[in-house]
Amino acid sequence: MSIVLLAGVRGEIDAITPWRVRLRDRLTMRVRAFGLDEALARGVAPESSPALELRASSLIGPTAWQLGDHLRRILLAADSGARFPIHAVPISRRLIRAVEPELWRLALRLLDDRPVDVRGVASVRGLLCDGRGPLYGVDASEAAALRDAVTAAIDALEIHA
DSSP, rough: OEEEEEEEEETEEEEEEEEOOOHHHHHHHHTTTTHHHHHHHHHHHGGGGGGHHHHHHHHHHHHHHHHHHHHHHHHHHHTTTTOSSSHHHSSOOOHHHHHHHHHHHHHHHSSSOOOOOOHHHHHHHHHHHTTTGGGGGGSSHHHHHHHHHHHHHHHSSSSSO
């Protein structure tokens, strides 16, 4: 069993409480992954619940690199005319090409060795996994929404002291 530290307010003071992670916490993290990602992307503190803390821990590290690699493969497929990595919702090549520089900046930021903020990783995961999101627009006319989402994700990846 592992232990996470949760922060919250008890009475009139901020408190940090050690929490023994239970199977229920791990199941909640798996079942509610997308909702937890949305909360993390909005800036909800990971230490506010066991499930959020576990989800944040799983997003940092290899997951960030995997998201960057997936984005890189999408960009290379758009350039070469090859099939995209398997997606349930089709991706518009014109849309990818319209925002290609920003998408490359995002992919390269995820693939470099600098630490990333969990808000940004959660934003990128939402961008890649939400079939209703701006990455899955129909054509290049929706490039502005995708560009804004990618720029916001890049900004959110940076850790501010």
